[in-house]
Amino acid sequence: MYILGIESSCDETAVAVVERGEANAVRSEAIKSQDELHAPYGGIVPEIAARTHYEVIDLLCRQALQQAGLGIKDIEVLAVTLGPGLVGSLLIGLAFAKGLAMAHNLPLVAVDHIAAHVEAPFISHKHIAYPLLALVVSGGHTTLFHQESKFSGSVVAKTRDDAAGEVMDKVAKHFGLGYPGGPLLDALYEKGDADRFRFSQPRMSDGGDDFSFSGYKSALLRRAQELNMAPGGQDFHDLLASFLNALVGYLLDKTLAAAARLNVRSLIVSGGVSRNALLRRRFADACAARELPLYLPEPRYCTDNAAMIAWLGYEKYAAYPNLNYYDLYLNSYSRASFRESKRHR
Ligand code: KG4
Ligand code: ZN
Numbered sequence: 001m002y003i004l005g006i007e008s009s010c011d012e013t014a015v016a017v018v019e020r021g022e023a024n025a026v027r028s029e030a031i032k033s034q035d036e037l038h039a040p041y042g043g044i045v046p047e048i049a050a051r052t053h054y055e056v057i058d059l060l061c062r063q064a065l066q067q068a069g070l071g072i073k074d075i076e077v078l079a080v081t082l083g084p085g086l087v088g089s090l091l092i093g094l095a096f097a098k099g100l101a102m103a104h105n106l107p108l109v110a111v112d113h114i115a116a117h118v119e120a121p122f123i124s125h126k127h128i129a130y131p132l133l134a135l136v137v138s139g140g141h142t143t144l145f146h147q148e149s150k151f152s153g154s155v156v157a158k159t160r161d162d163a164a165g166e167v168m169d170k171v172a173k174h175f176g177l178g179y180p181g182g183p184l185l186d187a188l189y190e191k192g193d194a195d196r197f198r199f200s201q202p203r204m205s206d207g208g209d210d211f212s213f214s215g216y217k218s219a220l221l222r223r224a225q226e227l228n229m230a231p232g233g234q235d236f237h238d239l240l241a242s243f244l245n246a247l248v249g250y251l252l253d254k255t256l257a258a259a260a261r262l263n264v265r266s267l268i269v270s271g272g273v274s275r276n277a278l279l280r281r282r283f284a285d286a287c288a289a290r291e292l293p294l295y296l297p298e299p300r301y302c303t304d305n306a307a308m309i310a311w312l313g314y315e316k317y318a319a320y321p322n323l324n325y326y327d328l329y330l331n332s333y334s335r336a337s338f339r340e341s342k343r344h345r
Contacts, residue, residue: 001019001020001021001076001077001314002017002018002019002027002068002070002074002075002076002077003017003018003019003020003075003076003077003078003079003310003311003313003314003317004016004017004061004064004065004072004075004077004078004079004100004310005017005018005078005079005080005111005306005307005308005309005310005311005313006057006061006078006079006080006081006093006096006097006306006309007080007081007093007113007116007304007305007306007308007309008053008057008081008085008089008090008092008093008096009081009083009084009085009086009089009090009093009113009304010044010049010085010086010089010139010140010304011033011034011035011037011038011044011049011052011089011304012031012032012033012034012303012304012305013031013032013034013052013053013056013057013060013093014029014030014031014032014060014304014305014306014309015029015030015031015057015060015061015063015064015306016028016029016030016064016305016306016307016309016310017064017065017067017068017070017075017310018307018310018311018314020311020314020318024126026123026307026310026311027067027068027070028063028064028065028066028067028068029064029067029305029306029307030059030060030061030063030064030067031060031305031306032052032056032060034048034049034052035179035180037052038179039178039179041179042169042172042173042179043169043170043173043179044086046086046088046089047088049086049088049089050086050088050089050091050092053089053092053093054092057092057093057096058096061096061100064306072100072104073104075104075106076106076107077106077107077109077313077314077317077325078097078100078101078106078107078108078109078313079108079109079110079111079309079310079312079313079314079316079317080093080094080097080108080109080110080111080309080313081093081094081111081112081113081116081309082094082110082111082112082113082330082331082332082333083112083113083332083333083334083335083336084112084113084114084140084333084334084335084336085113085140085332085334086334087332087333087334090332090333090334091332094330094331094332098328098330101326101328102328105326107317107325107326108325108326108328108330109313109314109316109317109325110330111309111312111313111316112312113304113309114136114141114143114336115312116308116309116311116312117136117138117141117270117271117308118134118136118145118147118268118270119150119308119311119312119315120270120297120301120302120305120307120308120311121268121270121295121296121297121301122311123297123298123301123307123308123311124297124298124301125295128266128268128293128295129265129266129293130147130148130149130150130265130266131146131147131148131262131263131264131265132146132147132264132265132266132267132268133145133146133147133156133255133258133259133262133264133266133267133268134147134153134267134268134269134270135251135255135267135268135269135270135271135274136270136271137163137164137165137251137269137270137271137272137273137274137279138163138164138165138271138272138273138303139163139165139166139169139180139182139272139273140163140165140166141158141159141163141271141336142158142159142163142164142165142211142213142251143155143157143158143159143336144156144157144158144254144255144258146258146262146264150315150319151316151319151320156209156258156262157208157209157210157211157254157258158210158211159210159211159212159213160204160210160211160212161212161213161214162213162214162217163213164211164213164247164251164273165180165181165182165271165272165273166213167213167214167216167217167247168180168181168182168185168244168247168273169181169182170217171185171217171220171221171240171243172184172185174221175224175231175236176231177231180272182272182273182275182276183275185240185243185244185276186244186275186276186277186278188237188240188241189240189241189244189277189278190241191237191241192234192236192237192238192239192240192241192242193237193238193241193242194238194241194242194244194245194278195242195245196238196239196241196242197223197238197239197242197243198242198246199216199219199220199242199243199246200219201246201249201250201253202215202216202250209254209258211250211251211254213247216243216246216247216250220239220243223239224236224239227239244276244278245278248276248278248279248282249282251279252279252282252283252286255267255269255283256286256290259290259292264292265293266292266293266294266295267283267287267292267293267294267295268294268295268296269283269294269295269296270296270297270301270302271302271303272302272303272304273302274296274297274302275299275302275303280296283296284296
């Protein structure tokens, strides 16, 4: 069965066709990144994001079908991101998907964006044992989920302020390095001495398990000011490398503590930041030492993409065949809410 997935929650417009059932593979992907449009502002401008989705979504859909060698008549199910994300962006994908569903009388499966990030490693790893712990770490989210099964789980910890990727983006913006900051820090890491500067890990005043990242940013900016650093020098590279290493160490320590406490059988790390080379290496080493199976998405499925939407759309369609997928009164949601904390279905 062919499923066409549509993703437009943030600043990537993406359409993908996957084949599920007997064959399980991504057949095509068309994606338009808006990085260069938002770069001059050092962050996403929601109005530009929504307008750009509107301009390209139809073309991307045609491209995805063409690359797969298929027509819309070959598609049996549509899957679309319902939320969370920028609501103006989400609505473009949703309205487009509703139009396609109505015109071709196709079932439309609504997919939660964060749940789709958790699904991303399943594209290349068919069997991942439950219960599992999933760290979704991106520009919009840093959340640890405990999943008893694909559609049943709860939040173990989430950030109380910025997301990890957001902190990297803000730091890069502050120093005029460009946007998005994560890949830039990734590329600069090898130039610096990651052990030179220390950053202390935050503790929640109420003793909770949540994450907090804003203190890392303040500490970095304070250090840079104290030492009168300008971008480009060795001190600067040492500071950035130490900062990245500290962020990864913090994510790793908290994730491993939760994994041990909850006695999970697998660990998933996904979302844009899971593309980071240092993160992938440090998580792989730590999990190997503990004999905890670790599953990371392929790099292109770490950041926002439509293959993960179509993949989870199929899973939901197969697991809940009696839901009404012809109900076109679906509405987007901007914030992770009940769906995130209870069962993100
Ligand atoms: O998953 P994603 O595409 O969008 C959200 O759902 O937020 O994640 C984007 C985030 C950005 O903050 C970006 O800086 C970060 O992922 N990112 C990275 C890397 N590639 C993207 N962070 C660290 N290292 C990377 N290689
Ligand atoms: Zn995302």
